[in-house]
Amino acid sequence: MKKEKLVTSWEKRGKEKGREEGKKEIAKQMLEKGYKINEIIEITGLTKEEVSEQES
Structure with a gap:
């Protein structure tokens, strides 16, 4: 049972x-x-930093 929980995690x-x-x-x-x-x-729910990282 623990193995199943681990896989699910x-x-x-x-x-x-x-x-x-x-x-x-x-x-x-x-x-x-x-x-x-x-x-x-607003659309993606990403942070400003995460969006800014995509600019490069």
């Missing part, structure tokens, strides 16, 4: 990380299209 962390990476990729595309940082923050 890893799966959950993996899915969360995948969602975060997806949001960052969307933010990068939005920056390229000329969206304002505040709009990207």
